[in-house]
Amino acid sequence: MVTKPPNEGLVFALPKGRILKELRPLLDRVGLTPEPDFDNEKSRALQFRTNHPHITLIRVRSFDVATFVAFGAAHLGVAGNDVLMEFDYPEIYAPLDLGIGRCRLSVAEPVDMANKDDPSRWSHVRVATKYPHVTRRHFAARGVQAECIKLNGAMELAPSLGLCRRIVDLVSTGDTLKANGLVEVEQIAEVTSRLVVNRAAFKTRVEEIGGWIDAFRGPCVPLDLTTADPDFAARFQGLLHAKREMSEDVDAAVAKIVADVKLRGDAAVIEYTNRFDRVTIKDAAELRVSTQEIDEAVAGLSPELLAAIDLAATRIESFHARQMPMDDHYTDAAGVRLGLRWTSVSAAGLYVPGGTAAYPSSVLMNALPAKVAGVDRIVMVVPTPDGVLNAAVMAAAHRAGVTDIYRIGGAQAVAALAHGTQSITPVDKIVGPGNAYVAAAKRQVFGLVGIDSIAGPSEILVVADGTNDPAWIAADLLSQAEHDESAQSILMTDDNAFADKVIAAVEDHLKRLPRAVTAAKSWHDHGAVIRLANLAEAVPLVDAIAPEHLELALDDPDGFANKVRHAGAIFLGRHTPEAIGDYVAGPNHVLPTARTARFSSGLSVFDFLKRTTLVGCDEAALRAIGPAAVTLARAEGLDAHALSVAIRLGGAN
Numbered sequence: 225m226v227t228k229p230p231n232e233g234l235v236f237a238l239p240k241g242r243i244l245k246e247l248r249p250l251l252d253r254v255g256l257t258p259e260p261d262f263d264n265e266k267s268r269a270l271q272f273r274t275n276h277p278h279i280t281l282i283r284v285r286s287f288d289v290a291t292f293v294a295f296g297a298a299h300l301g302v303a304g305n306d307v308l309m310e311f312d313y314p315e316i317y318a319p320l321d322l323g324i325g326r327c328r329l330s331v332a333e334p335v336d337m338a339n340k341d342d343p344s345r346w347s348h349v350r351v352a353t354k355y356p357h358v359t360r361r362h363f364a365a366r367g368v369q370a371e372c373i374k375l376n377g378a379m380e381l382a383p384s385l386g387l388c389r390r391i392v393d394l395v396s397t398g399d400t401l402k403a404n405g406l407v408e409v410e411q412i413a414e415v416t417s418r419l420v421v422n423r424a425a426f427k428t429r430v431e432e433i434g435g436w437i438d439a440f441r442g443p444c445v446p447l448d449l450t451t452a453d454p455d456f457a458a459r460f461q462g463l464l465h466a467k468r469e470m471s472e473d474v475d476a477a478v479a480k481i482v483a484d485v486k487l488r489g490d491a492a493v494i495e496y497t498n499r500f501d502r503v504t505i506k507d508a509a510e511l512r513v514s515t516q517e518i519d520e521a522v523a524g525l526s527p528e529l530l531a532a533i534d535l536a537a538t539r540i541e542s543f544h545a546r547q548m549p550m551d552d553h554y555t556d557a558a559g560v561r562l563g564l565r566w567t568s569v570s571a572a573g574l575y576v577p578g579g580t581a582a583y584p585s586s587v588l589m590n591a592l593p594a595k596v597a598g599v600d601r602i603v604m605v606v607p608t609p610d611g612v613l614n615a616a617v618m619a620a621a622h623r624a625g626v627t628d629i630y631r632i633g634g635a636q637a638v639a640a641l642a643h644g645t646q647s648i649t650p651v652d653k654i655v656g657p658g659n660a661y662v663a664a665a666k667r668q669v670f671g672l673v674g675i676d677s678i679a680g681p682s683e684i685l686v687v688a689d690g691t692n693d694p695a696w697i698a699a700d701l702l703s704q705a706e707h708d709e710s711a712q713s714i715l716m717t718d719d720n721a722f723a724d725k726v727i728a729a730v731e732d733h734l735k736r737l738p739r740a741v742t743a744a745k746s747w748h749d750h751g752a753v754i755r756l757a758n759l760a761e762a763v764p765l766v767d768a769i770a771p772e773h774l775e776l777a778l779d780d781p782d783g784f785a786n787k788v789r790h791a792g793a794i795f796l797g798r799h800t801p802e803a804i805g806d807y808v809a810g811p812n813h814v815l816p817t818a819r820t821a822r823f824s825s826g827l828s829v830f831d832f833l834k835r836t837t838l839v840g841c842d843e844a845a846l847r848a849i850g851p852a853a854v855t856l857a858r859a860e861g862l863d864a865h866a867l868s869v870a871i872r873l874g875g876a877n
């Protein structure tokens with residue numbers, strides 16, 4: 225580690241080449257102007273002064289940025305996550321994804337070989353790569369031994385010259401691979417460039433380095449619309465129809481996983497689980513979480529957390545119990561006995577997300593309606609990345625009466641629940657939120673099993689007047705933004721000055737929130753502030769957005785709520801933050817997103833129930849209504865239908 229006096233200038237390490245071109249406008253945006261020679265591609269200089277007397281830029285190879293920063297020779301830098309993954313330097317902190325230098329780290333092989341190859345059957349691979357550590361780790365996680373030959377460039381030559389058959393390299397457009405007769409067969413990681421800092425330097429110079437992190441994060445302002453503006457209607461339509469989720473093509477990958485689980489059962493589930501969750505399950509018996517593991521997890525939790533789980537569970541259970549519908553049996557005027565009977569599905573599968581965060585609250589929200597509805601077998605699947613079983617998730621499952629828990633996630637878990645495996649009995653219905661892979665798998669198994677509606681990234685719309693505390697409303701907006709970069713938070717207000725104060729309060733909260741990077745990206749990319757002439761203007765706008773969560777921080781929230789038709793859940797008044805509904809209010813937090821509240825509702829006991837109708841005629845009743853059936857059957861040309869009624873009425877001919 226290079227030690228530098230704290231009062232000396234900051235050194236900023238930047239990568240040469242393609243990324244520098246994309247980075248250059250960002251330097252302008254943060255007000256960092258290098259000396260003119262920096263933009264001269266022919267210049268051999270490596271170090272450059274800037275308009276800030278204390279800041280020097282160095283221009284080095286992308287791999288060397290990480291090394292300069294890790295050893296403290298540079299304080300800040302810009303490096304791709306491919307480089308960060310390869311070195312895995314604990315001294316580097318990467319607070320910000322700059323969203324530039326987008327590409328992927330992939331495994332590629334010759335086209336003619338790929339046509340006959342099945343990556344799921346590999347046991348040993350020989351690979352040419354600049355990323356031996358990432359490559360070995362990637363293959364080890366799925367039980368494949370990787371022999372890596374380190375090359376620094378021109379990787380594409382390796383297969384044609386017989387050095388090895390496969391390569392692992394960065395792929396941007398795929399043109400270079402194509403030109404060399406290669407094709408991608410597996411993706412290891414999505415790559416973007418990150419702002420990186422030396423941890424020790426950050427600790428000692430937090431104001432200075434933190435200031436640059438904030439500057440690169442950019443002014444975190446959302447879309448700002450005013451209903452009085454002439455272009456409001458067009459811009460509002462743009463907001464309504466903007467695509468928020470990444471358009472990753474996951475369908476093909478998921479179809480392959482689902483087919484493989486259907487064919488090979490447990491063996492395929494184990495293989496995908498080991499690969500995606502970085503675990504080493506050897507035997508199908510290990511897939512199921514044992515009673516002892518559940519008991520141990522529950523025993524290790526604080527009484528405070530257990531009490532909170534219990535309070536939430538009691539309230540959710542009681543709210544859902546009131547939803548239970550009544551059977552109906554009666555005899556009508558024609559003497560026909562009619563009835564409608566509700567029964568639950570026999571077995572339900574609950575998907576509990578666990579890839580990037582653990583959600584005990586979602587366990588309760590999914591399992592308790594099933595329990596209240598009377599489902600006999602409630603099976604929960606939850607991924608355990610790096611083998612970590614979340615104790616609060618286990619406690620919530622225990623409290624909610626889940627019968628079986630499997631430590632599996634993603635498409636393979638959904639496929640196992642739908643098709644069954646040697647060790648997992650299939651279920652009748654699969655519910656629960658999850659990422660794009662989970663959503664695609666649910667869509668693909670629908671028909672074989674039932675599914676609930678697909679919940680996408682979270683949303684909140686707050687309608688607030690100017691008498692609210694801006695810090696409260698800003699926190700509410702961030703509560704959903706912190707879920708996901710694709711989440712959406714919208715403020716509607718009739719007070720301009722209040723709107724400005726909320727925008728400033730969001731900035732302020734972001735300085736302290738641990739999930740600031742995610743929340744800031746969501747607010748910046750998808751957030752909106754809509755300035756109204758009066759609060760009545762908000763009603764049709766709310767209906768058009770049909771938000772998942774609608775918060776009404778108004779004097780008369782009930783009056784406003786009565787006018788709204790489309791919203792997943794409404795939170796009434798200044799003391800009802802949406803987060804209370806996420807955890808303990810009682811109604812379900814799995815709600816329709818992406819404007820689907822126009823035609824669908826949140827998860828409820830009805831998702832686990834189905835109706836059977838009952839009809840009973842005696843001779844007199846059949847005589848009363850049968851002739852009309854005969855007439856209709858003949859009109860449809862379905863004579864056997866007509867006969868089956870007429871024969872009972874003595875009119876078979």
Ligand SMILES: NC(=O)c1ccc[n+]([C@@H]2O[C@H](COP(=O)([O-])OP(=O)(O)OC[C@H]3O[C@@H](n4cnc5c(N)ncnc54)[C@H](O)[C@@H]3O)[C@@H](O)[C@H]2O)c1
Nearest residue numbers: 500577578579580581607633634657658659661679813814
């Ligand atoms: N609406 C709600 O009520 C609610 C509640 C909680 C969470 N959520 C949402 O659920 C989502 C959870 O996502 P998550 O990723 O954290 O967990 P997840 O459990 O949904 O997904 C993790 C799994 O995805 C699979 N996967 C990841 N990368 C893959 C790849 N390249 N190929 C194939 N499979 C791959 C793996 O099998 C992994 O186990 C978030 O978007 C969150 O906002 C919604």
Ligand SMILES: N[C@H](CO)Cc1c[nH]c[nH+]1
Nearest residue numbers: 583585586682683806813
């Ligand atoms: N707000 C999310 C659904 O939109 C649910 C959740 C779980 N934990 C916290 N919040």
Ligand SMILES: [Zn+2]
Nearest residue numbers: 703704707806
């Ligand atoms: Zn939430």
